[in-house]
Amino acid sequence: MGHGIAQIFAQARFHVSLYDISDAILENALSRISQNLDMLIEESSINEQIKVSTLEKISTTTNLVEAVEGSSFVIEAVSEKLNIKFQLFKQLEEVVTDDIVIASNTSTFSIQQLAEGLQKSDRLIITHFFNPAHLVPLVEVVKGPNTPQVMIENTVEMLKKIGKQPIVLKKGLPGLIANRLQAALVREAFYLLENDIADAKDIDLAITAGPGFRWAFIGPLETADFGGLDIWKSVVENLSPLLSKEEKIPASIEEKIQCGQLGTKTGSGLFQYCGEDEVENKLRERDANFIRLGKIKNKPL
Numbered sequence: 001m002g003h004g005i006a007q008i009f010a011q012a013r014f015h016v017s018l019y020d021i022s023d024a025i026l027e028n029a030l031s032r033i034s035q036n037l038d039m040l041i042e043e044s045s046i047n048e049q050i051k052v053s054t055l056e057k058i059s060t061t062t063n064l065v066e067a068v069e070g071s072s073f074v075i076e077a078v079s080e081k082l083n084i085k086f087q088l089f090k091q092l093e094e095v096v097t098d099d100i101v102i103a104s105n106t107s108t109f110s111i112q113q114l115a116e117g118l119q120k121s122d123r124l125i126i127t128h129f130f131n132p133a134h135l136v137p138l139v140e141v142v143k144g145p146n147t148p149q150v151m152i153e154n155t156v157e158m159l160k161k162i163g164k165q166p167i168v169l170k171k172g173l174p175g176l177i178a179n180r181l182q183a184a185l186v187r188e189a190f191y192l193l194e195n196d197i198a199d200a201k202d203i204d205l206a207i208t209a210g211p212g213f214r215w216a217f218i219g220p221l222e223t224a225d226f227g228g229l230d231i232w233k234s235v236v237e238n239l240s241p242l243l244s245k246e247e248k249i250p251a252s253i254e255e256k257i258q259c260g261q262l263g264t265k266t267g268s269g270l271f272q273y274c275g276e277d278e279v280e281n282k283l284r285e286r287d288a289n290f291i292r293l294g295k296i297k298n299k300p301l
Contacts, residue, residue, distance in 0.1 A: 001077045001105055001129060001131060001133050002018065002020070002029065002077040002105075003018070003029035003030075003032050003033050004033075004036070004129070004131070004132050004133030004134040004135075005075055005077060005105065005129055005133045005134075006018045006029070006033065006058055007033045007036055007037070007054065007058075007133075007134045008133060008134045008162050008163065008164070009057075009162055010033075010054045010055070010057035010058045011046070011050065011054045011134075011162070011163075012161055012162040012163065013053075013057065014057065014162070015057055015059075016057055016058045016059070017058075017059050017060075017061060017066070017067045017068070017069075017071065018030075018058055018059070018060045018061075018067075019060075019061055019062070019063075019064055019067035019068075020060075020062065021062060022062060023060075023062060026060040026061075026062070027060075029060070030055070030058070030060065033054075033055070033058070034051075034055065036132075036134055036287075037050075037051040037054060037055070038051070039284065039287055039288065039291065040291065042288075043288060043291045043292065043295075045291055045294075045295070064091055064092070064095060065095050068092065068095055068096050068100070071096070071100065072099075072100060072101070073100070073101045073103065073155075073158070074092060074096065074100060074101065074102050074103065075103045075104075075105060075127060076088055076089075076092075076102070076103070076104050076105065077105040077129075080106060080108045080109070082109060082113065082114075082117070085104065085106070085109070085114065085117060086116075086117035089102065089114075089117040089118050090117070093118060093119055093120065098120055098123070099123070100123065101123055101125065101151060101155065102118070102123055102124050102125075103124075103125050103126065103127040103155070104124070104125075104126050104127070105126075105127060105128055105129055106126060106128065107126075107128045107140070107175060107176050107178075107179050108174075108175075110172050110173070110174060111124065111125070111126055111142050111143070111144045111172045112144070112145075112172070114126070115144055121144060121146065122144065122146040122147055122148065123147075123151070124144055124147070125141065125142065125143055125144070125147055125151065125152065125155060126140070126141065126142035126172070126176075127139055127140075127141055127155065127159070127166075128140040128141075128142075128176055128178075129164075130178065132287060132290070135287060135290040135291060135294060136290070137163070137164055137165040137294070137297075138164070138165055138166075138167070138178060139159050139164045139165070139166045139167075140166075140167055140169060140176045140177060140178060141155060141156060141159070141166050141167065141168045141169065142168075142169045142172045142176065143168070143169075144172075152168060156168060181220075185207070187244050187246060188243060188244050189203050189204075189207075190244075190246075190249060190250050190253055191243075191244035191246065191250070193250070193252070193270070194250035194251070194252055194253075200270045200271060201271075211223075216293065216297070217297070256269060256270075264279045264282070264283070267279070
């Protein structure tokens with residue numbers, strides 16, 4: 001996630017310092033940013049000059065002190081392990097001034113859990129980007145109990161400047177908003193697959209050609225308004241007793257995990273992939289479609 005977040009800030013002409021633990025990781029990050037920018041050029045979203053200026057705005061370092069020098073806003077996107085985040089927070093607080101905002105890209109841990117790793121917890125917020133971070137507009141923002149309102153307002157304004165659509169949660173909760181909605185849908189999709197209601201391709205198509213087609217522009221709550229709340233009362237009350245309430249994934253999915261069939265990163269999962277070339281082509285197709293959708297959604301009415 002880190003390289004995508006760095007890219008979108010740099011595209012918006014912010015100076016970005018990208019920090020990681022090795023030069024090899026940083027070189028890979030810059031390579032991926034360059035590839036992302038090339039695709040945007042191919043899709044006529046930016047030109048070569050913007051690519052050059054974006055890369056010029058990004059510096060890389062394995063020295064944390066150098067990384068945060070002169071910064072006013074720090075985003076961590078390290079592994080979703082609390083001890084690693086706490087270790088980084090401790091290092092950050094030793095080298096940044098009290099007025100520097102520390103934002104976490106987590107959607108796993110609550111703001112209260114993260115705050116335990118900081119001495120000055122009122123400067124901590126969550127800014128949860130979605131993968132691929134340089135293309136998906138949503139950023140979920142969570143404030144702590146002592147977070148100054150002006151910090152949230154400034155963060156939201158900054159996120160809008162980089163082309164994001166931030167939402168501020170009134171209260172934090174595990175999974176935030178989008179991942180909770182995704183998890184509910186994926187649980188039911190797993191249930192349908194496990195019970196052989198349809199194959200994986202058709203279950204996905206039921207979303208991409210149905211609700212997902214609508215949800216690109218009107219969400220589930222506005223969809224309910226268009227359909228009629230009385231109709232949706234019947235739908236929810238009739239279906240809710242029949243929907244999956246499983247708290248663990250189905251046995252067939254667990255079996256795939258145990259066999260190392262994890263999806264695109266291993267060459268097979270719920271679908272089969274014929275080598276790295278097919279995976280790369282599918283990722284390129286996905287991102288190209290995301291770019292095109294973004295253009296459509298950003299067109300003035």
